[in-house]
Amino acid sequence: MAPTPKGRATYHHGDLAAALVQTTLEIIDEVGVRGFSVAEAARRTCVSPGAPYRHFADRDALLAAAALEVSRRLRAIYLETAADVGSAQERLATVAGTFVRTAARYRGGLDILFAPGLRATHPELRDSTREFVDLLLPSAFEVVAPGDAAVTAVALLDALHALARGYVAQLLEGKFGDPDDVVEEVATRATRAARALVAGYGVSSGPVGEGCGDR
Amino acid sequence: MAPTPKGRATYHHGDLAAALVQTTLEIIDEVGVRGFSVAEAARRTCVSPGAPYRHFADRDALLAAAALEVSRRLRAIYLETAADVGSAQERLATVAGTFVRTAARYRGGLDILFAPGLRATHPELRDSTREFVDLLLPSAFEVVAPGDAAVTAVALLDALHALARGYVAQLLEGKFGDPDDVVEEVATRATRAARALVAGYGVSSGPVGEGCGDR
DNA sequence: CATTCAATGTATGAGCCTCTCACATCACTC
DNA sequence: GAGTGATGTGAGAGGCTCATACATTGAATG
Numbered sequence: 186m187a188p189t190p191k192g193r194a195t196y197h198h199g200d201l202a203a204a205l206v207q208t209t210l211e212i213i214d215e216v217g218v219r220g221f222s223v224a225e226a227a228r229r230t231c232v233s234p235g236a237p238y239r240h241f242a243d244r245d246a247l248l249a250a251a252a253l254e255v256s257r258r259l260r261a262i263y264l265e266t267a268a269d270v271g272s273a274q275e276r277l278a279t280v281a282g283t284f285v286r287t288a289a290r291y292r293g294g295l296d297i298l299f300a301p302g303l304r305a306t307h308p309e310l311r312d313s314t315r316e317f318v319d320l321l322l323p324s325a326f327e328v329v330a331p332g333d334a335a336v337t338a339v340a341l342l343d344a345l346h347a348l349a350r351g352y353v354a355q356l357l358e359g360k361f362g363d364p365d366d367v368v369e370e371v372a373t374r375a376t377r378a379a380r381a382l383v384a385g386y387g388v389s390s391g392p393v394g395e396g397c398g399d400r
Numbered sequence: 401m402a403p404t405p406k407g408r409a410t411y412h413h414g415d416l417a418a419a420l421v422q423t424t425l426e427i428i429d430e431v432g433v434r435g436f437s438v439a440e441a442a443r444r445t446c447v448s449p450g451a452p453y454r455h456f457a458d459r460d461a462l463l464a465a466a467a468l469e470v471s472r473r474l475r476a477i478y479l480e481t482a483a484d485v486g487s488a489q490e491r492l493a494t495v496a497g498t499f500v501r502t503a504a505r506y507r508g509g510l511d512i513l514f515a516p517g518l519r520a521t522h523p524e525l526r527d528s529t530r531e532f533v534d535l536l537l538p539s540a541f542e543v544v545a546p547g548d549a550a551v552t553a554v555a556l557l558d559a560l561h562a563l564a565r566g567y568v569a570q571l572l573e574g575k576f577g578d579p580d581d582v583v584e585e586v587a588t589r590a591t592r593a594a595r596a597l598v599a600g601y602g603v604s605s606g607p608v609g610e611g612c613g614d615r
Numbered sequence: 616c617a618t619t620c621a622a623t624g625t626a627t628g629a630g631c632c633t634c635t636c637a638c639a640t641c642a643c644t645c
Numbered sequence: 646g647a648g649t650g651a652t653g654t655g656a657g658a659g660g661c662t663c664a665t666a667c668a669t670t671g672a673a674t675g
Contacts, residue, residue: 195641197640197641197651197652197653198652198653217517219517222631222633223632223633224632232652232653233653233655234633234634234654234655235635235653235654235655236652236653236654238633238634238635239651239652239653240652243634244633244634296516299569301433301511301569301572301573302433302434304573304574305572311573311574311575340589340592340593343567343593344563344589344593344596346566346570347562347563347564347565347566347567347569347570347590347593348562348566348593348597350562350565350566350569350570351561351562351564351565351569352559354514354516354562354566354569355558355561355562357516358516358519358520358526359520360526374555374559375562378555378559378562378563378597380600381559381596381600381601382593382597382600383600384599384600385593385596385598385600386596410670412669412671413623413624416623437661437662438661438663439660439661447625448625448626449626449661449662449663450624450625450627450664451623451625453662453663453664454622454623455623458662458663459661459663
């Protein structure tokens with residue numbers, strides 16, 4: 186009968202959408218995507234279980250919003266780290282390592298950013314990482330053989346992306362041991378692998394012919 | 401009062417565990433891991449909602465069992481495809497492409513095989529892919545510089561694994577368009593990237609120093 | 616054979632979650 | 646200062662996971 190908010194002074198929250206996104210990230214860090222529930226997010230934000238649905242169509246929409254926030258933070262970190270790297274080759278290689286290190290810090294965050302279901306249904310998540318590509322494309326061009334540079338540069342970035350995500354996946358699932366303990370080692374490996382990849386795509390690389398077919 | 405099975409002749413199913421695993425794979429192909437529920441699996445197998453819990457401790461255990469089945473099928477396919485590839489370099493490169501193609505066919509299957517939560521909590525899933533590593537290690541040894549061969553060969557396989565999984569992730573989330581349409585293209589790209597990677601780790605590769613530090 | 620028993624399935628239900636709907640409250644505009 | 650749209654509350658329908666008590670059956674045992 187008397188809708189009085191429980192843990193708050195005012196009836197309206199103020200900025201519930203943002204608060205929910207923040208809370209969502211915290212919950213996911215604790216219990217993972219599977220353990221996350223909209224109800225719990227509402228509880229921690231001291232609103233009724235139905236309130237979140239005023240701002241997000243469904244559970245997935247809230248998760249996607251949180252993932253977008255992660256993407257924003259990732260980009261910021263990237264800009265800090267890669268700006269002061271000299272050669273294009275090393276810049277690309279460094280990105281891979283940084284990506285792995287960041288994954289360890291944002292843990293659950295990356296879980297949603299790369300959750301298969303979410304990315305397939307929420308295109309804005311894919312767009313957000315595409316902006317990353319634009320950031321890196323110039324470096325890729327510098328590194329690649331001049332022939333079909335445009336195609337090859339993009340292909341190189343896709344390969345680097347694949348490589349980094351694969352390492353992150355292996356890191357977070359504990360393949361190499363406790364993630365916190367092995368971050369640095371894995372980041373180093375990722376950097377080295379990226380270096381090898383870049384070298385393989387590079388100008389004077391004999392073994393890798395261009396436009397080579399499969400099998 | 402009278403527990404009569406509904407869609408069956410006999411009271412006991414016969415091999416409910418196996419049937420559930422099969423049904424689970426089908427459901428996941430249709431609606432993804434998120435959409436899967438034990439209740440639905442029970443329904444399709446014409447048993448009561450509680451029956452599956454006689455065979456699997458919880459939802460995740462059933463998913464893990466299904467993932468293991470996928471892993472078995474994957475290995476079979478791999479053995480067919482890679483056996484008749486001549487050089488070690490090309491064998492490794494081919495694996496990456498094959499992996500991507502298989503991913504497109506087993507779609508949902510790979511979703512669970514690589515579901516972050518599952519792999520982290522069910523070590524048998526990680527073990528199952530480790531057997532893959534044993535299969536490939538000899539090829540990796542052939543390809544790698546003789547110095548610290550043991551370490552480098554394993555590192556190369558990790559890198560290849562990372563690369564392939566990353567491509568699969570991008571493929572299945574629709575980054576390149578409808579998965580069915582672009583499988584071949586992506587598989588080719590994966591193969592090429594793998595080739596570049598192998599070349600980068602290879603014997604006479606100047607640019608990639610051994611034991612090189614990060615940044 | 617009759618009996619027992621472990622394995623397997625059913626029925627029921629507690630507790631949680633997602634999402635909906637009618638209604639309350641508030642900030643803002645005219 | 647009344648109207649209005651945005652935001653929150655409370656209640657609830659329907660579904661799911663998992664636990665528990667009970668029914669059924671095939672196989673081993675005497």
